[in-house]
Amino acid sequence: MMCMGLARALVAASCLFCTSHLAQAETAAAIPVGIVWWPANSTDALYAMGGDIEACLTSRIREVAPEIVVTPQRTIRDTLFPLLEPATQPATEAGFAALLAREEVRARLVRRGLQYLIVFSGGTLEDKPGGFILCGAGYGGGGCLGFVWQGETTALNAALWSLDDSIKIRHEGAKVEGTFVMPAFILPVPIPARTKAQACDELGSRIAHAIRQTAAEHAGKPQDPESARQRE
Amino acid sequence: MELIESARFYRALSLPFRKWRGCAALMALALAACGTVPLTPPPEDPPIFQRIDARVGVVYASAARTPVLVNPIMRIEVGKASVARFEQVFASMFTQPVELPDWPPWRESSTGLDGVIVLEQTDAELLLTDTANRDHDFVRIAYRVCLYEPGGIEIRCWTASAQQRHQRRFTESLKDCVIQEIEITMREAIARFMMEAENDSALKDWSARISRQRTSP
Numbered sequence: 001m002m003c004m005g006l007a008r009a010l011v012a013a014s015c016l017f018c019t020s021h022l023a024q025a026e027t028a029a030a031i032p033v034g035i036v037w038w039p040a041n042s043t044d045a046l047y048a049m050g051g052d053i054e055a056c057l058t059s060r061i062r063e064v065a066p067e068i069v070v071t072p073q074r075t076i077r078d079t080l081f082p083l084l085e086p087a088t089q090p091a092t093e094a095g096f097a098a099l100l101a102r103e104e105v106r107a108r109l110v111r112r113g114l115q116y117l118i119v120f121s122g123g124t125l126e127d128k129p130g131g132f133i134l135c136g137a138g139y140g141g142g143g144c145l146g147f148v149w150q151g152e153t154t155a156l157n158a159a160l161w162s163l164d165d166s167i168k169i170r171h172e173g174a175k176v177e178g179t180f181v182m183p184a185f186i187l188p189v190p191i192p193a194r195t196k197a198q199a200c201d202e203l204g205s206r207i208a209h210a211i212r213q214t215a216a217e218h219a220g221k222p223q224d225p226e227s228a229r230q231r232e
Numbered sequence: 233m234e235l236i237e238s239a240r241f242y243r244a245l246s247l248p249f250r251k252w253r254g255c256a257a258l259m260a261l262a263l264a265a266c267g268t269v270p271l272t273p274p275p276e277d278p279p280i281f282q283r284i285d286a287r288v289g290v291v292y293a294s295a296a297r298t299p300v301l302v303n304p305i306m307r308i309e310v311g312k313a314s315v316a317r318f319e320q321v322f323a324s325m326f327t328q329p330v331e332l333p334d335w336p337p338w339r340e341s342s343t344g345l346d347g348v349i350v351l352e353q354t355d356a357e358l359l360l361t362d363t364a365n366r367d368h369d370f371v372r373i374a375y376r377v378c379l380y381e382p383g384g385i386e387i388r389c390w391t392a393s394a395q396q397r398h399q400r401r402f403t404e405s406l407k408d409c410v411i412q413e414i415e416i417t418m419r420e421a422i423a424r425f426m427m428e429a430e431n432d433s434a435l436k437d438w439s440a441r442i443s444r445q446r447t448s449p
Contacts, residue, residue, distance in 0.1 A: 045416050046398050046409075078275035082423030087394060104280055 031215045033116040034071040034109065038096060042086035049074050053156065053200060057120060060204025065212050071114060079108050093168070100166035109163050116169075116214070118207055120158040124196050127151035133184040144184035153177045154195035156203045160210055170210040174203040269306045269407065271313040271415055278324040281430055284439045285446070287328040289348040289382075291338050292318070296351040296375070301358045301414070306407060308414055310356040310373065317422055318351050318377075325349075325429070339384040346442045347387065352376045355393075358410065361400055368399045371413045373421045379435065388434040394420030 035058060040048040047053075050072060058070045077084050083099055090096045099105055100117070109117070133146030153175065160170040178193030292315050299311040322329045330345065332338045338348050353376040360369050374393035380386055396417045400409050429435055 042420075044398060045396060045420060046412055049412060049416055079277050081275065081277070081279045081419070082426040083280055085420055085423040087420040088423045088427045108277065108280075 030067050030069050031065075031115065031211060032069045032071065032113045033118055033211060034073070034076045034112070034114045035118045035120065036073040036076045036084065038084070038119045038121065039089060039091065040086040045086040048077065048086050053120065053123075053196070056197065056200035057118070057158070057204045057207070060201050061118075061208040061211070064205050064208035068208060068211055070118070071112060075112070076109075076117070079112060080105055097166050097168070100161060100163065106163060106166065114163055115218075116211060117161040117163060118158055118211075119161055120156060120203075122154070122156035122173075122199075124152055124154040133182070133188055135184075135188075143186035144188050145186075146184045146188075148182040148184075148188075150180045150193075151177070152180060152193050152195050154199040156199045158203055158207045160207065160214065162214075169214055170207075172203060172206040172210055174199040174206065176202070267305065267307045269308050269411060271308065271310075271411060271418075274317045274320045279321055279426060281321075281324045281426060283327055284325060284435075285327045286346040286439065286442050287330065287344065288322070288326040288379075289332040289338055289345045290319075290322050290329050291332050291348060291350040293350060293352045296354045299354045299356050301356050303358065303360060303410075306410070308358075308411070310414065310418070311354050314354045314373075314375065314418060314422075315351065317418065318375075321422060321426060322349060325426075343382065345382045347438065348380045348382060350378050350380065352378055352389075356414075358414070360406075360410070368397045369410065369413055371396045371398075371410075371417045373414070373417045375421055375425060377425055377429075379438070387438050388429075388432060390425055390428055390432075392421050392425035392428060394418075394424060396420075 035054060037048060037051070037054065054073055058072070061068050061070055080099075082088055083102075083105065090099050096119070100109075127150060129148060129150040131146060131148040133144050133148055135144040136142060155173070155175040157171070157173045159168045160172075161167065162169050176195040176199040178195040178198070180191070180193045182188050182190045297311045297315050299314075301308045301310055319331075326349075329349075332341070332348070338350075353374075355372070355374040357372040358370070359366060361367060372393065372395040374391060376389060376391050378386060378389040394417045396413050398409065398413050400406070
């Protein structure tokens with residue numbers, strides 16, 4: 001009886017050991033991806049080197065799927081210079097696909113260990129502000145009275161491109177509408193709409209799941225000998 | 233006696249001022265050195281360009297090397313940073329780039345070369361947000377690059393420029409913002425030059441010609 005108990009305990013311990021090792025193996029299988037804003041707005045190209053949407057998407061992806069390792073867009077643009085600068089980037093999706101299909105481009109991205117490229121676009125549109133606030137001050141004190149609001153919509157899109165065959169494999173989008181309000185009773189109190197943060201969190205989660213799913217499908221699929229040869 | 237005394241008095245008085253002048257000069261020099269903000273060095277990866285098999289002399293004219301952007305809080309050596317980037321650009325454009333010395337002039341000494349490429353001019357302009365007139369920073373950078381036959385005959389000149397307008401948020405640091413604005417403008421202008429040059433028929437013709445000369449001398 002005691003022997004049976006001991007055997008069960010040993011089996012349970014070995015199972016626990018195996019599953020923890022399996023989990024470790026799963027977490028160790030990193031999925032390297034790059035991120036890039038395209039088409040980048042050439043009138044404010046500063047964000048092509050990094051910006052709040054990129055930072056937010058990257059951190060959300062890392063939160064949802066820690067195995068995804070995101071290479072920042074500055075590195076991608078440096079690697080592909082001068083082909084992906086806001087002034088020289090392809091204007092159409094076909095052009096973008098052709099760029100990724102260029103042998104040297106693919107070789108450079110693959111040399112960085114990248115399998116997928118997240119291509120995001122979009123931004124925030126603000127409506128005209130409404131309402132008014134009146135402020136005044138006298139010897140006895142001062143203060144404001146009124147109410148101001150402004151509607152805003154953030155629409156973000158992200159496409160997942162496979163670097164093996166230079167095709168768009170997934171497309172995700174997120175749209176969040178909100179209103180910035182600022183009531184003023186003695187002091188004005190701004191209450192931001194946070195549409196950008198919400199849209200970014202939503203899109204980050206979706207794209208993380210999409211990458212995870214695509215990588216799992218890819219891992220399950222028998223490898224195309226041509227792409228295997230290219231990766232080697 | 234009185235005269236001697238007053239002269240001594242003035243000399244004694246001017247001594248610290250003279251010392252001060254030296255100190256002030258030193259301080260100004262130190263401040264100027266401190267205020268010089270370095271730009272990010274060019275990336276490790278060389279630019280992508282369909283490399284031309286040619287031995288080309290490379291010249292950086294002083295009008296291209298020396299431009300500096302100065303404003304009350306910093307000094308940015310745009311010419312120097314541009315040269316560092318163009319060194320990489322020319323190395324990716326030609327199989328054998330050879331930097332030529334300032335003296336003797338290359339038109340007199342460019343033997344054994346297929347051509348000479350000259351970064352002739354760097355123009356840089358920086359206008360900061362001015363609440364009265366301008367609600368954004370403005371940066372413009374332009375380059376003039378020319379390719380010559382070894383004898384000095386022009387094959388092609390390119391003028392590439394880029395400009396940036398950026399509305400700085402109050403949370404953004406002026407220094408970081410200006411550096412980024414200059415860097416991206418510089419990148420854009422260089423990228424334009426490279427794309428224009430890669431698709432240029434004159435450059436293609438020249439490249440084909442030297443390739444033919446090499447195969448059938």
